[in-house]
Amino acid sequence: MWLLLKNGRIIDPSQGLDKVADLLIMDGKVSKIGKVNAKKLDNNGVAYDVSGLVVTPGLIDMHVHLREPGQEHKETIETAALAAAAGGFTTIVGMPNTLPAIDNRAMVEYVLNKGMSAAVNVLTTGAATKANEGKEMAEIGDMVNAGAVAVSDDAFPVQSADLMRMVMEYSRMFDVPVVVHCEDKSMTHDAVMNEGIVCSILGLRPWPRQAEEIMIARNIMLAELAKCKLHIQHITTAAGVELVRSAKAKGLNVTAETCPQYFSLTDEALNEYDSNAKCCPPLRTQADVDAIKQGLADGTIDVIATDHAPHAIEEKEVEIPYAPFGMIGLETALPLVITNLVKPGVLSLADAIAKLTEAPAKALGLKSGRLTEGSIADITVIDPEASVKVNASQMKSMARNTPFDGAELIGKTVATIVGGTVVYGADSLNTI
Amino acid sequence: MADGVTKVMDEDEIRRALRRIAHEIIERNKGAQNLVIIGVQSRGVPMAKRLADLISQIEGTDITVGSLNVALYRDDYATRSARTISATEISFDVTDKRVILVDEVLFTGRTTRAAMDAIMDLGRPSVIQLAVLIDRGHKELPIRADYVGKNLPTSTKEIVEVHWVETKGEDAVMIAK
Amino acid sequence: MKLKRKDILGLQDMSTEEIRLILDTAISHKGIISRPVKKVPILKGKSVCTLFYENSTRTRTSFEYAAKIMSADTTSISVAGSAITKGESFKDTLLTLEALGVDLFVIRHAAGGASHFAAKTVKSHVINAGDGMHEHPTQGLLDMLTILENKGKIEGLKVLIVGDIMHSRVARSNLWGLSKMGAEVRLCGPSTLLPAEVEKLPVKVFENLDEAIEGVDVVNVLRIQLERMDRGFFPSNREYAELFGVNKARLLRAKSDVTIMHPGPMNRGVEITADVADADFSVITDQVTNGLAVRMALLYLLLGGGGHVASA
Numbered sequence A: 001m002w003l004l005l006k007n008g009r010i011i012d013p014s015q016g017l018d019k020v021a022d023l024l025i026m027d028g029k030v031s032k033i034g035k036v037n038a039k040k041l042d043n044n045g046v047a048y049d050v051s052g053l054v055v056t057p058g059l060i061d062m063h064v065h066l067r068e069p070g071q072e073h074k075e076t077i078e079t080a081a082l083a084a085a086a087g088g089f090t091t092i093v094g095m096p097n098t099l100p101a102i103d104n105r106a107m108v109e110y111v112l113n114k115g116m117s118a119a120v121n122v123l124t125t126g127a128a129t130k131a132n133e134g135k136e137m138a139e140i141g142d143m144v145n146a147g148a149v150a151v152s153d154d155a156f157p158v159q160s161a162d163l164m165r166m167v168m169e170y171s172r173m174f175d176v177p178v179v180v181h182c183e184d185k186s187m188t189h190d191a192v193m194n195e196g197i198v199c200s201i202l203g204l205r206p207w208p209r210q211a212e213e214i215m216i217a218r219n220i221m222l223a224e225l226a227k228c229k230l231h232i233q234h235i236t237t238a239a240g241v242e243l244v245r246s247a248k249a250k251g252l253n254v255t256a257e258t259c260p261q262y263f264s265l266t267d268e269a270l271n272e273y274d275s276n277a278k279c280c281p282p283l284r285t286q287a288d289v290d291a292i293k294q295g296l297a298d299g300t301i302d303v304i305a306t307d308h309a310p311h312a313i314e315e316k317e318v319e320i321p322y323a324p325f326g327m328i329g330l331e332t333a334l335p336l337v338i339t340n341l342v343k344p345g346v347l348s349l350a351d352a353i354a355k356l357t358e359a360p361a362k363a364l365g366l367k368s369g370r371l372t373e374g375s376i377a378d379i380t381v382i383d384p385e386a387s388v389k390v391n392a393s394q395m396k397s398m399a400r401n402t403p404f405d406g407a408e409l410i411g412k413t414v415a416t417i418v419g420g421t422v423v424y425g426a427d428s429l430n431t432i
Numbered sequence B: 001m002a003d004g005v006t007k008v009m010d011e012d013e014i015r016r017a018l019r020r021i022a023h024e025i026i027e028r029n030k031g032a033q034n035l036v037i038i039g040v041q042s043r044g045v046p047m048a049k050r051l052a053d054l055i056s057q058i059e060g061t062d063i064t065v066g067s068l069n070v071a072l073y074r075d076d077y078a079t080r081s082a083r084t085i086s087a088t089e090i091s092f093d094v095t096d097k098r099v100i101l102v103d104e105v106l107f108t109g110r111t112t113r114a115a116m117d118a119i120m121d122l123g124r125p126s127v128i129q130l131a132v133l134i135d136r137g138h139k140e141l142p143i144r145a146d147y148v149g150k151n152l153p154t155s156t157k158e159i160v161e162v163h164w165v166e167t168k169g170e171d172a173v174m175i176a177k
Numbered sequence C: 001m002k003l004k005r006k007d008i009l010g011l012q013d014m015s016t017e018e019i020r021l022i023l024d025t026a027i028s029h030k031g032i033i034s035r036p037v038k039k040v041p042i043l044k045g046k047s048v049c050t051l052f053y054e055n056s057t058r059t060r061t062s063f064e065y066a067a068k069i070m071s072a073d074t075t076s077i078s079v080a081g082s083a084i085t086k087g088e089s090f091k092d093t094l095l096t097l098e099a100l101g102v103d104l105f106v107i108r109h110a111a112g113g114a115s116h117f118a119a120k121t122v123k124s125h126v127i128n129a130g131d132g133m134h135e136h137p138t139q140g141l142l143d144m145l146t147i148l149e150n151k152g153k154i155e156g157l158k159v160l161i162v163g164d165i166m167h168s169r170v171a172r173s174n175l176w177g178l179s180k181m182g183a184e185v186r187l188c189g190p191s192t193l194l195p196a197e198v199e200k201l202p203v204k205v206f207e208n209l210d211e212a213i214e215g216v217d218v219v220n221v222l223r224i225q226l227e228r229m230d231r232g233f234f235p236s237n238r239e240y241a242e243l244f245g246v247n248k249a250r251l252l253r254a255k256s257d258v259t260i261m262h263p264g265p266m267n268r269g270v271e272i273t274a275d276v277a278d279a280d281f282s283v284i285t286d287q288v289t290n291g292l293a294v295r296m297a298l299l300y301l302l303l304g305g306g307g308h309v310a311s312a
Helices: A077-086 A105-116 A140-146 A161-172 A197-202 A209-226 A238-249 A260-264 A286-297 A333-342 A349-356 A358-364 B011-028 B044-059 B110-122 C016-033 C058-069 C090-099 C114-121 C137-151 C169-180 C226-231 C237-244 C284-304
Strands: A002-012 A017-026 A029-034 A045-049 A054-057 A059-064 A089-094 A121-124 A178-180 A230-232 A254-258 A379-389 A408-418 A421-424 B005-009 B035-040 B064-068 B098-106 B127-135 B147-151 B159-163 B172-176 C047-052 C073-078 C104-109 C125-131 C158-162 C184-188 C204-206 C218-221 C259-261
Touching: A002 A349, A002 A379, A054 A349, A059 A077, A059 A333, A059 A349, A059 A358, A077 A089, A077 A105, A077 A121, A077 A408, A077 A421, A089 A379, A089 A408, A105 A121, A105 A140, A140 A161, A161 A178, A161 A209, A178 A209, A209 A230, A209 A238, A238 A254, A238 A286, A254 A286, A254 A358, A260 A286, A260 A333, A333 A349, A333 A379, A333 A408, A349 A358, B005 B011, B005 B147, B011 B044, B011 B127, B011 B147, B011 B172, B035 B044, B035 B110, B044 B064, B044 B098, B044 B127, B064 B110, B098 B110, B098 B159, B110 B127, B127 B159, C016 C137, C016 C169, C016 C284, C047 C058, C047 C090, C058 C073, C058 C104, C058 C125, C058 C137, C058 C284, C073 C090, C090 C104, C090 C114, C104 C114, C104 C284, C114 C125, C125 C137, C125 C284, C137 C169, C137 C218, C137 C259, C137 C284, C158 C169, C169 C184, C259 C284
Parallel strands: A002 A045, A002 A054, A059 A089, A089 A121, A178 A230, A230 A254, B035 B064, B035 B098, B098 B127, B127 B147, C047 C073, C047 C104, C104 C125, C158 C184, C158 C218, C184 C204, C218 C259
Antiparallel strands: A002 A017, A017 A029, A054 A379, A379 A408, A408 A421, B005 B172, B159 B172
16 A cells, blocks of 8 residues: 655655655555655555645644533534644644543543544643642643643643642653643733733733743743743743743753744734634734744744634624634644745745644654654645635634634645545545 | 706895795784794795895884704605704794794795694794795695795706805806706 | 714724714704703604613613604613623624614623624614723713813813723723814823823823823813722722822812813712812713713714705
8 A cells, every 4th residue: 555745845854854756655654755656566556746746744733622522512523633634734732621621541541532533643631730720730640651742731821830840840750741821810810812002992801911921931940940841832922932032042941832823913903803813822912923933933932833722603703801712723824834934934934844843743752743764654735835715614623713714825735644544635636 | 057057036036026925924914923933944044034134124023033953853864965964043932923934945845844843842833834935846745835936837857946145145046957 | 964884883983074073963953952842753763772781870861862852762671790691692682682673772881892793793773882991982972072062172172081091981982082183182090090001092191190180171080980990900999089089179280261071970089079070160960961962963873864965
């Protein structure tokens, strides 16, 4: 069983590879990159002409809200995986804020088992505290042994510094990163959007940047104390980028991520009270967008993740203070990266791919995110020049909550291959 | 004068018509006792003032004049005109008064209906009479004028315009196709 | 002249021409309020619904009287509690009422942007009667009408708004309207009750009332909303009254013909002393009457007077 991608531009940042070549997949693994003559292969396979297209390691999204179990009206593992495949992601990592929380072995196994039959690889984090209550540490060791790839307090940031220190010190034993959502909740009571002039005019409750930055600083200090791996989620502010920059300069084991919305939009997106632009942390200002881009360019921000946060239509179609935070992102991430980072020259295509493949793999200690011979054939085929118009109603996600509906973007996922099987876009590939 | 525009009354004819109407009003009301004159805004107002002046001269007594905004009483506000609204100026009680309602052109009768309702909301006059300079026909309501300057048969497509010295620099009635 | 909009959501996006049209219309309608027969038939057959998600007696009553004077039919709906509590969604409530034939909604809501939401949801007209901390456009208009009546103009005046600026939709509507009409707007309040980046608004900002009040023509005193003071923005009412209370001694620094306004209801002894509230230069009851005139004007312009062409 083989699959051949002929004549694509193969970009694998993990090995500094960027050349036009053929890529042969045998029995679900990368077999050869170079010149491959299809006529010498047996009949049990198919060859596609991907000339003009880019072939990359399958994209990895280390920040996804699967909503299953408990909130299957928003999204399921199955639909999240379909959305991921459509967006070029071959691996997604679920956050532990499900109902009930992913805070023990049984819950980790539930997600991983459900994920077995999904279109892409589904991994999960484990909750830092029991029931995400921020009171008692969860059974981190048991969850890691069951397959959890990280420990996270996403959506329910641990407010007690002492408890967070315990979580970090304890996690160090299992060599998993502590993935943190940075928010001082005492400053964000009922907050809707970034504190600033736009918020002041709209008369909504402010979410000050300092609420995020204080916790980034705290978590960096605690990680230094605990000597753990720290991953900071969805950085949105200029000062946040600076905190990570100086932590890295000190040699701390810190990685950081941002999401496409934070380099694509500002708080002005809330001007018409669009609840789909309400996310947490909130959209900031142009100066922050510029700093995020700078942080991406100089390597301070390692990872681009989506914080894919599906919500049902009726949950978002309410007065904006009552709408839940978050937007879906799996199916818009790649075109937003190409349109807003690659085309303006903030990142080269290879560097952008790195932040979607090699970097998240490294942050989580995964073997995927590379195209070396013998590696699992998780592959994304991209047309970086195609124009696309975002159409939320056609998305594979169950949810429609995106502020990018109708946006004209550049860059598109042509096909997504997981373990050597084309899980998305088989029809749009040209068979030779 | 633009094409298709004809002058149907000149300054002298208007003066004579107003003088005749003033006399008719005095005659019918047996003097100027309890008489008040109310012009329908905006174009009935100059004519109301002229009539008041004439009656004052003839009878040697002051005649009270008011102006009435009927915009809030119209039945056709969704489809028709309203210039910038100015407030009704009637600084007297209309109850038991003999009200002479003045408008320049009587057409469908709808403005007059609105004006009568507006006056009734201000009080209970003993009588309301209607004076117009032009009666052009095409009434849609059972309303007729008590005093008419000139009957002018028109088609509904024609436009009748009354010019007053006070607003347009001359007294004239024009008809445009 | 006509109002080319479906909804009145705020004064921020309103032109000076629109504001003038509304004020002129309000002035011409005001006489009706003092007539023996306080009713004109213009909006006969129109249906106005006041939909209030926050308690408010005066604003709701004012809108209802305005509608009734114009002969519209009115329905009042109070929704206790917030939309988070179980029950019909705001969207469904709006669509249901629209299906019942409501031509115009008057909406008061604790959530900023609720009127925008309503305006997008229904084809009927929407007037914002206060949305959270965002805007209260009819209050802004009635305050301008009151200033215009008392001073004969707005342009060139110095108008001070003092109090809880952060939470005040009245302050926001006033500052947009007044600055568009050419007044100098001064804001003064405790530093903890000024919104973020307030200096980017078209205003002068003060944290000291004695400095702020110097030479002003009008002082608009905001209500301290005790229910919003949960976070401890200032230590006590006593200290607030001492630092930001408007009293006769402080008013000596203002112009000698200063006018005092307050959107009500007042906390006498906190933001305003009783002798100031009851002084002859206080026009607080005029504001109430002008509120009625402004609301009549808006109902007329949205439901009745719009779409006019020159008369034959």
